[in-house]
Amino acid sequence: MLFETMKFEPRDVNRIQPFCDRLAKAWEKLPDLRFGQLMVNLMRDYEAEHGCDIFYLEEDEMIREIEAYCERISGGGKK
Numbered sequence: 001m002l003f004e005t006m007k008f009e010p011r012d013v014n015r016i017q018p019f020c021d022r023l024a025k026a027w028e029k030l031p032d033l034r035f036g037q038l039m040v041n042l043m044r045d046y047e048a049e050h051g052c053d054i055f056y057l058e059e060d061e062m063i064r065e066i067e068a069y070c071e072r073i074s075g076g077g078k079k
Contacts, residue, residue: 019062026067030073
C-alpha cells in the first residue's frame with residue numbers, strides 16, 4: 001500500500017477539536033443548511049473564485065474559507 005511505504009510525520013490530533021468548534025460556530029449562521037449542502041455550496045463557490053478545489057487546503061485555510069463563506073451568505077459580510 002502507498003501509505004505503508006511512505007514516511008511522514010503524523011498530523012497533530014489536537015488540531016481537530018478547535019477546527020470543529022469554529023466550524024460549528026460558522027455553521028450556526030446558516031442553520032437551515034444541512035452539512036452536505038454547506039460543503040457542496042462552499043466547494044462550488046471556492047472553485048469558481050479560485051479555479052481549483054479545496055482538496056489540498058490545510059485546516060487553517062479551510063476554516064477561514066468556511067467562516068468567510070458563512071459570514072457572506074448569512075448577510076454578515078459583503079461580496
